[in-house]
Amino acid sequence: MKNRLPELLSLPKIEDPRGNLTFVEGLVHVPFEIKRVYWIYDVPGGVSRGGHAFREQEEFIIALSGSFDVEVNHGCGSQRVHLNRSYYGLYIPNGLWRHLDNFSTNSTALVLSSTDYDESDYIRDYEEYLQYRNNR
Ligand code: TYD
Numbered sequence: 549m550k551n552r553l554p555e556l557l558s559l560p561k562i563e564d565p566r567g568n569l570t571f572v573e574g575l576v577h578v579p580f581e582i583k584r585v586y587w588i589y590d591v592p593g594g595v596s597r598g599g600h601a602f603r604e605q606e607e608f609i610i611a612l613s614g615s616f617d618v619e620v621n622h623g624c625g626s627q628r629v630h631l632n633r634s635y636y637g638l639y640i641p642n643g644l645w646r647h648l649d650n651f652s653t654n655s656t657a658l659v660l661s662s663t664d665y666d667e668s669d670y671i672r673d674y675e676e677y678l679q680y681r682n683n684r
Contacts, residue, residue, distance in 0.1 A: 552641035552643070552644075553622055553627070553641070554618075554620045554622070554627060554629070554638055554639060554640045554641070554644065555638070555639045556629060556636060556637075556638055556639075557577065557578065557608070557636060557637060557638075557639050558635060558636040559571070559572050559577055559610075559635045559636060559637065560577070560635075561635040568635075570634055570635045572608070572610075572637075572660065574660075578608045578637075578639060578660060579606070579639065580606045580608075580662035581662065582660045582661070582662070583661055583662055583663050583664055584660075584661040584663065584664055584665060585658065585659070585660055585661070586659050586661070587612065587656055587657060587658045587659065588648070588656070588657040588659070589655075589656045589657075591616075591651040591655060591657075593651070593653075595649070595651070596647050596648065596649040597647065597648040597649070597657075598618075598646045598647035598648045599645075599646075599647045599672070600645065600646070600670050600671060600672045600677075601643060601644055601645040601646070601670075601671045601677050601680070602642050602643070602663075602669050602670060602671070603642060603643065603669050603671065603680075604642050604662075604663060604669050605642055605661055605662055605663045605666075605669050606639070606640065606641055606642050606661070606662040606663075607639075607640045607659055607660065607661050607662070608637050608638070608639050608640075608659070608660040609631065609637055609638045609640065609648070609657055609658070609659050609660075610631070610634060610636070610637035610657070610658040610659075610660075611631035611632055611633065611634065611637075611655060611656070611657060611658075612634050612656040612657070612658040613634065613654060613655055613656045614632075614651065614652040614653065614654050614655025614656065615630060615631060615632035615650075615651075615652045615655055616630075616631060616648050616649065616650055616651040616652065616655050616657060617629065617630050617631070617648065617649055617650040618631060618638050618640075618646060618647075618648050619646065619647055619648075619649070620638075620640055620644050620645070620646045621644065621645040621646070621677075622644050623644075623678075623681040630650075631657075637658075637660075642662075643680075643681070643684065645671075645674065645677050
C-alpha cells in the first residue's frame with residue numbers, strides 16, 4: 549500500500565500596504581479539484597472536531613483566522629500540525645484519521661474538499677479505521 553502522508557503547503561501571498569491577499573486554485577495549489585468548501589467557526593474552548601477518516605475524500609485545511617491543531621494518524625504513528633497563518637494549509641490525502649483541537653478564540657477552519665458531501669465515505673469508528681488500514 550502506498551502510504552501517503554499529510555503535507556503542509558504554502559499558498560501565494562500578495563503583500564500590499566492595503567492588506568494582504570491569498571488565493572487557492574484546485575490542481576494548481578492543492579493536488580485535487582475543489583468540489584466543496586466548508587468552514588468551522590464559533591468553536592467553544594476545549595472541544596475537538598473531526599475524529600474520522602475518509603475513504604475517498606481529500607482535504608486541504610486552512611486556519612483562515614486564529615489557530616488550531618490538526619492531528620493526523622497515518623497507521624504507523626501520528627503527526628500534529630499547528631495551523632496559524634491564512635497563507636498555508638494542511639493537505640490530507642484520503643484514508644487518514646484526523647481530528648482538530650486546540651482552537652483559539654474566534655478561529656475559523658476553512659476546509660477545501662475533493663468530493664461532494666457523502667456520509668458513506670466517512671469512517672467514524674477508530675477500530676473500523678484500523679481494520680480498513682490493515683486491509684488496504
Ligand atoms: P463532520 O464532517 O462530522 O464534522 P467535523 O469533521 O468537522 O467534526 O460534520 C458534522 C455534521 O455536518 C454531520 O452531521 C454532517 C454535516 N455536514 C454536511 O451536511 N455537509 C458537509 O459538507 C459537511 C462537512 C458536514
